[in-house]
Amino acid sequence: MKKKVINNDEIDLINLLVNIWNKKNTIILISLIFVSLSYISYQIIKPAYLINTKIEQIDFFDESKFNAYNSIVKQYFETQTLPGNNNLNIINLNNNDSLDDEENDIFKKFKINLISREFLLTLFIE
Numbered sequence: 633m634k635k636k637v638i639n640n641d642e643i644d645l646i647n648l649l650v651n652i653w654n655k656k657n658t659i660i661l662i663s664l665i666f667v668s669l670s671y672i673s674y675q676i677i678k679p680a681y682l683i684n685t686k687i688e689q690i691d692f693f694d695e696s697k698f699n700a701y702n703s704i705v706k707q708y709f710e711t712q713t714l715p716g717n718n719n720l721n722i723i724n725l726n727n728n729d730s731l732d733d734e735e736n737d738i739f740k741k742f743k744i745n746l747i748s749r750e751f752l753l754t755l756f757i758e
Contacts (some may be wrong), residue, residue, distance in 0.1 A: 687756045689749045698747035705744055
């Protein structure tokens, strides 16, 4: 193959691709050698990690940050009717922030939870 003389700073891409194609076996061999060496070294030298996590309940003051969200959710469910019921049952929440079993079922059905210390702790503990 004749080499072209290029007088400026341009690269002949066709010539470059032909050279890479001619050296493909060498490139594949070197790649396989390093991949196999990496795999062997990974099998021999297993990384050791020690991870500790301490999960604690949030304190009362941090829990109070969620009061605005909880009141909006409660207000929404106090004013909404239950879907699928033709008799227009309305959810009534007590002022003492406790929910009875029917109201808890509704919150679980819509996957909307009131945020409390216990709820946040159960997110991390299975």
